[in-house]
Amino acid sequence: MTELLKSHDVNATGHRCHHDYQINCGNCRLNSICLPIALDLHEVEQLEEIIQRSRPLQKGEHLYRQDQPFGSVFAVRSGSVKAYAITDNGQEQVTGFYFPGEVLGMDGIAKNKYASSARAMETAAVCEIPFDKLGELSQRLPSLQRHFFQLMSQEIAEDQQLLTLLSKNTADQRVATLMLSISARNKRRKLSAANFRLPMSRTDIGNYLGLTVETVSRVLSRFQKLGVLSVDNKEINIIDAELLRSVADGSEPT
Amino acid sequence: MTELLKSHDVNATGHRCHHDYQINCGNCRLNSICLPIALDLHEVEQLEEIIQRSRPLQKGEHLYRQDQPFGSVFAVRSGSVKAYAITDNGQEQVTGFYFPGEVLGMDGIAKNKYASSARAMETAAVCEIPFDKLGELSQRLPSLQRHFFQLMSQEIAEDQQLLTLLSKNTADQRVATLMLSISARNKRRKLSAANFRLPMSRTDIGNYLGLTVETVSRVLSRFQKLGVLSVDNKEINIIDAELLRSVADGSEPT
DNA sequence: CGCCTGGTTGAGAATCATCAACATCTGTGG
DNA sequence: CCACAGATGTTGATGATTCTCAACCAGGCG
16 A cells, blocks of 8 residues: 555656656657657657647646547657547447557548547646648658558557457456556556556546446456455556466466 | 349459459549549559559468568459458457458558458459558658558548447447448449348358357347348348448347 | 545346357369 | 268357446545
8 A cells, every 4th residue: 555655656756757848859758659760860850840749738638529620640748648439329439548659649630530539637748740741741751751651550450459359358358458558558668567557547447448347346356356466546556467467368267 | 032143143243344454543443442532643653553463362362461571551452351360369350351442451561560461251353552662652642641641540440430339339239330331331332232242251250240150140130030131141131221220329229 | 524426346137158959051072 | 963071150048247237435625
């Protein structure tokens, strides 16, 4: 319990230093994630010029809304964002969680309007990248064009993995996989892979994974009972990562 | 029964005329689907030059295989193709069905190797588009670049719709939605929206929709009993499209 | 302090998976 | 052209996982 509070402090500190308005792509700690390409200094400067950094968004504020005219894609700089779509028959589907360094909004390009809405799950800062300018710039910078093709391709590949998760895996496997995913993304940002705070509600987790709140809650409780991880509200502490992995890939019959 | 045979002939005829080797993008009946952009004549010619058209593939032949080095994206010219991925723990997941005019293989761009395999579900012809050349050409033709961004964005948006389907909808809704999707894609190709032959097996349908073969079979039988559609092996005849839609969106409690 | 949202836990119900038998279709070789 | 074998599809009976409904608990905020 007291252990968990410590890890929470670490995260909170991480936040504060990210809310730095002076940041640019060149010095951004996230650029190896957000722009994992060999853009040279001059090229980064050109990209720099089209990117807009606004004030941090408050929890609940929207980056964009479904059916609004598409204009920009967004890179998360700090905090976290969820994307969700409302279907014709009015049900909400969470389509993704986005952490610092990750890019969202690309589903709007096809129809020139956003296919989903995006809102901050906590205080968050984002870089807004106007897509028309990005297109122009990509005409001149082949590596930038290639990078964006890759980003979109990655989103496709990840969605397809998620399809498999929803289509073939049990509640245990889905929850375990999400925990591992968040852990891995934390690690990539040089944060703890074992301790983290979930920014989203149980309802959002369930919605994303195609499960009810109750099932998510039960699964997490069971994981705790089994000693796989500890749960204290939104604080997660992965105790036995190996076991969690074996649950996720189904080799561990829970 | 005899009625159905007739519709089958129509499809078969459609096939034959598509297996035309002389075809090019300019005269391709599918170009409004495959390239729904304002490429001018000269631009189409340039695209033309990089596209490769090989002999038709036999049923079961692969366009590409998972983990192979990524090289090209493919447009289906005739027949149909399924994409599927094998997960770490060895289970197969069908990630998509592709019909004439549709483009696949874009999941390979991110990691420079294909994230899935693709095989012909029946005799099929495809256009192979080497991606490095496409990238170069996109540098010079802004509308082509834009088109490919749109294509990939569309794939993302469609995958996310599929996520919703798997995550929130019943077996009935999933099957109904797939039938409507195939119907709509048929219609787009100026073929019958009501009568068509499913190129894929029940197993593939179930795999794609996250259901077992038995469930797919039962659902189709029930639909037939309810007078929504008629099923004769792979021949589908949509009898009450309105009812089918209401089943798909959940407003019809079957 | 108490309300309200969000989370947990329990009991019963429903959907879909599993297992099993049977039917039908396809294509191959006699 | 027919017969047979293997693959594919259908149908039924049973069972497991997850959902639904309901009660309860905890924490945050006016």
